[in-house]
Amino acid sequence: MIGASLAGLLAARALHESFEDVVVLDRDVLPERPEPRRGVPQSGHVHGLLARGRQEMDDLFDGFSTELAALGAPPFDVQEDMRWWLGGRPLAEGPSGMIVLAASRPLIEFVIRRRVQGLPNVVVRPGHAVDDLLYTAEHDQITGVTATVGGERVVFDDVDLVVDASGRGSRSRHLLTALGYPQVEEERIEVPTVYVTRRYRRDPRQLDGRAGASVNAYPGNLHGGFVLAQENDTWIVSISDRFGEAPPTDDEGMLAFAETLDSPDVATVMRSAEPLGAPVKMRYPASTRLRYDRTARFPTGYLVTGDAMCSFNPIYGQGMTVAALEAAILRRLLKEDTDGLADRFFAETAALIDVPWSAVAANDLSLPKAVGDRSMLDRERGAYLTRLRSAATEDPVLATAFLRVTHLMDPPAALFAPEVADRVPA
Numbered sequence: 001m002i003g004a005s006l007a008g009l010l011a012a013r014a015l016h017e018s019f020e021d022v023v024v025l026d027r028d029v030l031p032e033r034p035e036p037r038r039g040v041p042q043s044g045h046v047h048g049l050l051a052r053g054r055q056e057m058d059d060l061f062d063g064f065s066t067e068l069a070a071l072g073a074p075p076f077d078v079q080e081d082m083r084w085w086l087g088g089r090p091l092a093e094g095p096s097g098m099i100v101l102a103a104s105r106p107l108i109e110f111v112i113r114r115r116v117q118g119l120p121n122v123v124v125r126p127g128h129a130v131d132d133l134l135y136t137a138e139h140d141q142i143t144g145v146t147a148t149v150g151g152e153r154v155v156f157d158d159v160d161l162v163v164d165a166s167g168r169g170s171r172s173r174h175l176l177t178a179l180g181y182p183q184v185e186e187e188r189i190e191v192p193t194v195y196v197t198r199r200y201r202r203d204p205r206q207l208d209g210r211a212g213a214s215v216n217a218y219p220g221n222l223h224g225g226f227v228l229a230q231e232n233d234t235w236i237v238s239i240s241d242r243f244g245e246a247p248p249t250d251d252e253g254m255l256a257f258a259e260t261l262d263s264p265d266v267a268t269v270m271r272s273a274e275p276l277g278a279p280v281k282m283r284y285p286a287s288t289r290l291r292y293d294r295t296a297r298f299p300t301g302y303l304v305t306g307d308a309m310c311s312f313n314p315i316y317g318q319g320m321t322v323a324a325l326e327a328a329i330l331r332r333l334l335k336e337d338t339d340g341l342a343d344r345f346f347a348e349t350a351a352l353i354d355v356p357w358s359a360v361a362a363n364d365l366s367l368p369k370a371v372g373d374r375s376m377l378d379r380e381r382g383a384y385l386t387r388l389r390s391a392a393t394e395d396p397v398l399a400t401a402f403l404r405v406t407h408l409m410d411p412p413a414a415l416f417a418p419e420v421a422d423r424v425p426a
């Protein structure tokens, strides 16, 4: 396994039932406490775990949610306890029955890493920077990796399966091309965004007791924001700008920026809560999807998962959930058979990714400056969904239906079912 972040750890959980030994290599130092780390530059930013992600992680790790809650992550109903601003208006509130946990990214990774390290046949090795693949042309197979460890080259050979979970910066496609495999097609949706994030002390009475608010950018306002409760009585607050300058990082500038958002919630927290630590900044240029499912030739003994295969615009909070769903697919496929594993894995994960990827495309490509393939958009469907979202600001049943799809609990087809469509004005 290359990478001991979420996708790598979740995949290791899937592998441990089917292989004698699983070794997870990461080039980073892995902290002994839940804290952001260098190898995962997004770890200091807001991470919402979708309801489906929570469900899948509970399935992979018995009692995962209970453990997160015991470590202080507040459970909350995604509709009743959170305000979702879409297109400048908030969705109607009401109980959705979807309970998620507001945990920081470092805490989620920490809990999962601890669980994986507790598996009897899995070892996690930090400080191992994987730099190359071992390959036998005769069998068209990847047989291991080489890694640099404290300046020394270490060889991991005779490996049955190598899984690349090294994130957005994955070098898989270049390494495979160098071995003579065809170029991997890349799809991109470019909405260059800069996030500025800071933590604040939380008083649970703030925001009328809600767990947070999400303010999405749309053509009428390219500024976005997110505020979410976290463990240790904290808020994590993020502001973001698309296509323009980075949001400011000084107190006054951040507040002035937050005041440009459609919702007052982000500015309210900034104004009334004590900041904890300095703000952090991150650029996110584009959602990227590598079509391993479409390559004409791919070696046996190799897979790619997580952000290394598809990295989604973070605003939709899909990455961790998709990584968990990919691990669930891998777990099931390995139990069935190992023959043709790569073809089966990439076909199934492509079908999985199609749904969140289409959601990113539909939303992001509505911004005139976004760059991407608009031919895949269905105008009629788009117009219906715009009407549905608008009606969902008044109708809590529509808001629940909408949130169930965005949380990947229901397929998009659920929004076209008669009991939903009948509530959407023509």
Ligand SMILES: Cc1cc2nc3c(=O)[nH]c(=O)nc-3n(C[C@H](O)[C@H](O)[C@H](O)COP(=O)(O)OP(=O)(O)OC[C@H]3O[C@@H](n4cnc5c(N)ncnc54)[C@H](O)[C@@H]3O)c2cc1C
Pocket: 002, 003, 004, 005, 006, 007, 008, 025, 026, 027, 028, 039, 040, 042, 045, 046, 047, 048, 049, 050, 128, 129, 130, 131, 165, 166, 167, 168, 169, 195, 282, 284, 305, 306, 307, 308, 314, 315, 316, 317, 318, 319, 320, 321, 323
């Ligand atoms: C700003 C931002 C906000 C986000 N918010 C959300 C959110 O709200 N909800 C959500 O679900 N997702 C969110 N995401 C996405 C989420 O962070 C990822 O989908 C998730 O972390 C899974 O990523 P990964 O494990 O594939 O890769 P990463 O988390 O990027 O980890 C890659 C790992 O590989 C290691 N590595 C890299 N190269 C090598 C090498 N050569 N050798 C050994 N190790 C290597 C790194 O050290 C690292 O540990 C967000 C992303 C960003 C950028």
